[in-house]
Amino acid sequence: MATFLLIIIYLAFIGLGLPDSVLGAAWPVMQTDLGAPLETAGLLFMTIAGGTIVSSLASGMILKRFGTGMVTFVSTFMTAGALLGFYFAPSVFWLFLFAIPLGLGAGAVDSGLNDYVATHYKAHHMSWLHSFWGVGATLGPIIMAQFITSQNSWNNGYLTISVIQFLLVIILLFALPLWSKVKAPSNTSLNKEIDSSTLESTHGDTANISPLKINGVKLALTSFLFYCGVEATVGLWGSSYLVDVKNIPAAVAAQWVSFYYGGITIGRFITGFITFKLGNRTLIRMGQLLALIGAVLLVLPFPPTFSLVGFVMVGLGLAPIFPCMLHETPTRFGKNHSQTIMGYQMAVAYTGSTFMPPLLGFIASQTSIGIFPFCVVLFIAAMLLSSEKLNKVLKRKSSLNRKDTTSSVI
Incomplete structure (x- = not known):
């Protein structure tokens, strides 16, 4: 039964990933149909991510009151309805209106499932969980590209994805009783593992201080900020860059972006x-x-095929970063603070998704979308720098804790 619940969680993450990549893939066609400026996609993305930030910050209270299963069901229902609204939307105004529940629906389920898996399952399950997000994020552009190619219609692409989401809603509805039955016995062995792996992190007086004051927390938050900035920026503006700079047809560009998400998956x-x-x-x-090398390929003036290689390399490079950073949270900062810090990390991650892609879109509207690969290189380099600084802080803290332990034994 615990295995069946894990399958349900994986399916929920497929549904979470489906809408995340569609807007960027469809925007070259949507922009023309709606007569909207280039930067509107960034503002729509900001609206979606803003709703996600709000719901993720409130997720702790919501999850405690209603439970992970019910929150996942309701949130998926909200995203399915919002995507159906995108299909019917007659203007940009309606897209912004439906972007709000689309974002709100994603935040609570994302935070809830990440915390559930980080606490109850081992590292490989976290990686596979986010792999299934990648399945959804890969399928989204493929579905959209199919409708753009065959019908020159982005509306029907959104309709198809909405139908898939509603099917997932039905599955989650029938699976609601499962959560209470398998929740309790699934965490025993993992809690022992976390306790033993976090002895160094929890040594000392960290249990009594604010989580933000723990050494390394702010560097971890910075890493999450730039990671999600990179992931969202490539997904949102990759197609526009390929169409406008590399002169790739819109349908082909959408497929190439799906390969990027395929690399993540x-x-x-x-x-x-x-x-x-x-x-x-x-x-x-x-x-x-690896992601940095792939981004450099996008900068260099090579033929368009190298851009495809660059997109795939960036995707493959980004693949382990987010799930590994999430799963590392209890080890880095101790079990006592892991839930709170997990919430901070998710909020900052969504902040990167919210503001970095629109910022690039605004600058590109004033200059050129040709700045896209340079920004990707900059974001990845900043993430790498903050991550390496964090490793040094943790190594130094670990060394000091071992010295303290040796002194107490003597």
């Missing part, structure tokens, strides 16, 4: 197996370096 699936051999910190560093 496949990378996270593979990462789930690699976690048996390599630690989270090593995987985070390797992913950041």
Whole structure:
């Protein structure tokens, strides 16, 4: 039964990923049909992510009152209805209106499921969970590209994705009793694992101080800010860059962006197996370096095919970073503060998704979308720098804790 619940959680993350990548893939066609300026996509994205921030900050209270299963069901229903609204929307105003429930629906379920898996399951399950988000994020542009190619219609693409979401809503409705039945017995072994892995992190007086004052927390938040800034920026503006700068047809550009999300998906699936051999910190560093190399390929004046390679490399590089950083939270900062810090991390992550893509869109509207690859390189470099500084802080803290332990034994 616990395995069946895990399958339900994976399905919920497919539904979470489906809408995330569609707007960027469809925007080159939507912009023409609606007569909207380029930066409108960034503002729509900001509205969606803003709703996600609000619901994620309130998720702790909501989850405690209604439970993860009910929150997941209601949130998925909200996103399905919002996507149906996108299909019927006659103007940009209505898109903004339906963007609000689309964002609100995503935030609570994302925070709830991430905290549930980080607390109750091992690292490979977290990677596979986000791999299934990638399945949804990959399918979104593929579905949209199919309708753009065959019908030159973005509306029907949104309708199809909405129908898929409603089917998921039905599954979640029938699965509601399952959450209460398997929740309690699934966490025993993992809690022992977390307790033993966080002895160093919780040593000392950190239990009595504000989570934001713990050494390294702000650097971790910075890493999440730039990670989500990169992921969202590539997903939103990748198609526009390929169409306007590389002269790639809109349908082909949408497919290439789906390969980017495919890289994230496949990378996270593979990462789930690699976690048996390599630690989270090593995987985070390797992913950041690979993503940086892929971003540099986008900057260099190579033929368009190299852009496809660059998109896939960035996706593969980003794959392990987010789930590994989330799963590392109890180890980095101790179990006592992990739930609170997890909430902070999700809120800051959504802040990066909210403001960085629109900022690039605003600058691009004043200059050129050609700045896209340079911004991607800058964001990844900033993420790598903050992550490496955090590793140094944690290493120093670990060394001091071992000295304190040795002194107390003597």
